[in-house]
Amino acid sequence: MQKRKFTVRSTVGWSLLFSALCLVLVSVARADDQVFTSEANRMVELKFTAQHEHADPFNEVTLDVIVTSPQGKEYRVPAFWNGGNTWRARYASAELGLHPFHTQCSDATDQGLEQVSGKIEIKPYTGTNSLFLHGPLQVTLGGRYLEHADHTPFFWLGDTWWMGLAQRLHWPDEFQQLAADRKAKGFNVIQIVAGLYPDMPAFDPRGANEAGFPWETNYARIRPEFFDAVDQRLGYLVDQGITPCLVGAWGYFIPWMGVEKMKAHWRYLIARYGAWPVVWCAAGEANLPWYRAPGFPFDDRAQVHDWTEIMRFIRASDPYHRLLTIHPTAIHHYTSRNATEDPTLLDFDMLQTPHGRQEASIITHGAIEVEQ
Numbered sequence: 001m002q003k004r005k006f007t008v009r010s011t012v013g014w015s016l017l018f019s020a021l022c023l024v025l026v027s028v029a030r031a032d033d034q035v036f037t038s039e040a041n042r043m044v045e046l047k048f049t050a051q052h053e054h055a056d057p058f059n060e061v062t063l064d065v066i067v068t069s070p071q072g073k074e075y076r077v078p079a080f081w082n083g084g085n086t087w088r089a090r091y092a093s094a095e096l097g098l099h100p101f102h103t104q105c106s107d108a109t110d111q112g113l114e115q116v117s118g119k120i121e122i123k124p125y126t127g128t129n130s131l132f133l134h135g136p137l138q139v140t141l142g143g144r145y146l147e148h149a150d151h152t153p154f155f156w157l158g159d160t161w162w163m164g165l166a167q168r169l170h171w172p173d174e175f176q177q178l179a180a181d182r183k184a185k186g187f188n189v190i191q192i193v194a195g196l197y198p199d200m201p202a203f204d205p206r207g208a209n210e211a212g213f214p215w216e217t218n219y220a221r222i223r224p225e226f227f228d229a230v231d232q233r234l235g236y237l238v239d240q241g242i243t244p245c246l247v248g249a250w251g252y253f254i255p256w257m258g259v260e261k262m263k264a265h266w267r268y269l270i271a272r273y274g275a276w277p278v279v280w281c282a283a284g285e286a287n288l289p290w291y292r293a294p295g296f297p298f299d300d301r302a303q304v305h306d307w308t309e310i311m312r313f314i315r316a317s318d319p320y321h322r323l324l325t326i327h328p329t330a331i332h333h334y335t336s337r338n339a340t341e342d343p344t345l346l347d348f349d350m351l352q353t354p355h356g357r358q359e360a361s362i363i364t365h366g367a368i369e370v371e372q
Helices: 016-020 173-184 224-239 253-257 259-273 301-317 357-371
Strands: 007-009 022-027 034-039 043-049 063-068 074-078 086-091 097-105 117-123 137-139 146-148 158-160 189-193 243-247 279-281 349-351
Touching: 034 043, 063 086, 074 086, 074 259, 086 259, 173 224, 224 243, 224 259, 243 259, 253 259, 253 301, 259 301
Parallel strands: 007 349, 022 043, 034 117, 158 189, 189 243, 243 279
Antiparallel strands: 043 086, 063 074, 063 097, 097 117, 137 146
């Protein structure tokens, strides 16, 4: 079966409101078969507390929540470490009814994390937010357009805030002001990088937010404090009916971090934001090396190879199958198909046209012809 794709151009361009995303925050004790309630397409968050002390919980402990839908489909939902002895899992579904769950932990002796069970009841959504009312985005059956899960058409009008999760866009005043401006102008997608930014070296102070950096400086472990702050920003966008297109990292971070650390980074993003109405972009300028690399600029096929492995990992790890793309660079080609070794991993193509000027029109026309 041919993979359905859709082309999107990359354009340059709460907190009380978190309750709009998370209807229920529950702490799951050992008492089994507790029932928790949420609404269709809205995220419910479950909290788990380890009974053992773990020396390095982020790297030593893996926790999944196995959820079964009323129709019998099983979802393996990754949980994320939220500091100390706390793990959280986030789940959302459009399917009404009871969704029983149980946990699986890499430390089967930790009774705070292993084989904890309960049920989540999904009721009809009663609000007006289009992201919850109509459901997450998907590609139409014909492969030419985007739509919501209920087949409501969706026209991608995205604005690019690559460093919108850093302190350079101050929260809450500047961030909310910019969001209001873009919403008023009809933008419905914000393309934003998850802390591993372009145009600066790793751990540049400009890339920190009010809680610091997303990772410890030696990439030993992730820093949940950074993402606690991110929750506020992304939650605000979703509350405004704006879809975050979350870019995992800029391409040149993968030789700095390595494939396994990048998989850990992406598992964390999926666990933390997969239950939200998001779109995934595996990396920005995935085939462009670090700006000071010898011979820069060039088409870095080693990075493309590694990012292809990351995209396969995203596909295997995301229980919701959110739309997935990757951002290319203008070196050699302008299309996502040049930024992965396996174009079947792409739900839609992204074109790097703003830097291409007149010659980009040829690539754009060619990309459209291929899809036809």
